[in-house]
Amino acid sequence: MTSAPQRPDRPAPATTRLIATDLDGTLLHDDKSVSARTVAALAAAEEAGIEVFFVTGRPARWMDVVSDHVHGHGLAICANGAAVVDLHAGREFVQVRALPRQAALTVVRTLRDAAPGTSFAVELTTGIHYEPAYPPFFLDPGATVATAEKLLHEDPPGSAAPVLKLLAHHPELSPDAFLALARSAAGEYAAITRSSPTALLEISGHGVSKASTLALCCEQRGILPEEVVAFGDMPNDVEMLSWAGTSYAMGNAHPDVIAAASGRTVANNEDGVAVVIEQILAARLAR
Numbered sequence: 001m002t003s004a005p006q007r008p009d010r011p012a013p014a015t016t017r018l019i020a021t022d023l024d025g026t027l028l029h030d031d032k033s034v035s036a037r038t039v040a041a042l043a044a045a046e047e048a049g050i051e052v053f054f055v056t057g058r059p060a061r062w063m064d065v066v067s068d069h070v071h072g073h074g075l076a077i078c079a080n081g082a083a084v085v086d087l088h089a090g091r092e093f094v095q096v097r098a099l100p101r102q103a104a105l106t107v108v109r110t111l112r113d114a115a116p117g118t119s120f121a122v123e124l125t126t127g128i129h130y131e132p133a134y135p136p137f138f139l140d141p142g143a144t145v146a147t148a149e150k151l152l153h154e155d156p157p158g159s160a161a162p163v164l165k166l167l168a169h170h171p172e173l174s175p176d177a178f179l180a181l182a183r184s185a186a187g188e189y190a191a192i193t194r195s196s197p198t199a200l201l202e203i204s205g206h207g208v209s210k211a212s213t214l215a216l217c218c219e220q221r222g223i224l225p226e227e228v229v230a231f232g233d234m235p236n237d238v239e240m241l242s243w244a245g246t247s248y249a250m251g252n253a254h255p256d257v258i259a260a261a262s263g264r265t266v267a268n269n270e271d272g273v274a275v276v277i278e279q280i281l282a283a284r285l286a287r
Contacts, residue, residue, distance in 0.1 A: 004251030004252065008272075014286075019051070020053045020229070021052070021053070025252060027268070027273050028065065035274070045277050045280070046071040051072060051073060051223075053077060056076070059078055060091040063076060079165050081210045081211070081212055084213065084217065099190060101153075104152050106186070107166060107189050118169065119132075120169075122151045122163060124162065129143045129151045135171075167201065167203070168201040170199040175197065177199075189206065194234070195236040211242070214228075225244060229280070230244035231272070232248075238257060238260040241257065242260045250268050251272060
């Protein structure tokens with residue numbers, strides 16, 4: 001990782017119509033808080049007519065941290081693009097782009113062969129469920145514990161809740177090595193990425209990503225890619241940063257994110273998103 005910048009290394013355009021920002025490692029501080037400076041910048045952007053979309057790998061049930069800071073449309077893109085959620089309406093699902101269960105089962109079989117020791121969790125629209133060996137990251141006491149094959153079974157077909165993500169963890173491989181292996185072995189069946197510092201992969205339906213769902217939301221609003229400014233820090237942000245007309249890797253970003261973004265801003269703990277928003281608004285006033 002290269003040294004973090006002291007300030008954004010390129011100006012964002014005053015013609016910005018939409019800001020798309022990741023949460024963890026990007027908008028949020030490491031303690032998962034939203035700073036007063038960031039809260040003010042988000043509110044000022046909305047007041048100036050700039051739409052703000054939170055675009056995250058988090059499930060809808062983990063969006064309380066920013067629910068109070070969503071204005072206007074109230075929508076957020078969750079689960080790496082698998083769901084659009086209305087935070088003003090109690091985290092109601094507006095759109096779901098599910099991972100087909102047969103594709104998920106194929107990925108499970110493929111990764112068990114390619115990376116023995118992999119354990120899985122299944123994120124549904126109704127909650128998350130785990131295999132017995134899956135690490136206790138944020139275990140839900142109401143979850144079902146069973147093999148992935150049993151968790152993905154549905155009888156009759158089409159009767160069960162949609163699958164948003166399949167999660168795969170390996171106890172020994174490095175995060176980037178596991179990602180590369182999984183994409184090579186199973187990338188034809190699903191979209192595979194990661195946002196965790198551990199060897200934890202996030203697996204979505206083929207073609208589902210933060211970028212593709214954000215593109216759909218922008219198309220509905222008549223907003224062009226060149227009118228979007230995006231922020232991120234981890235590999236699950238790469239497609240979104242490549243798609244947006246202007247994009248910033250955080251000062252704490254993964255090297256792949258730095259390579260994909262058109263610019264860099266300061267780290268999340270230094271309010272790198274707010275710094276750029278303030279520059280956008282200042283440029284608007286100067287026009």
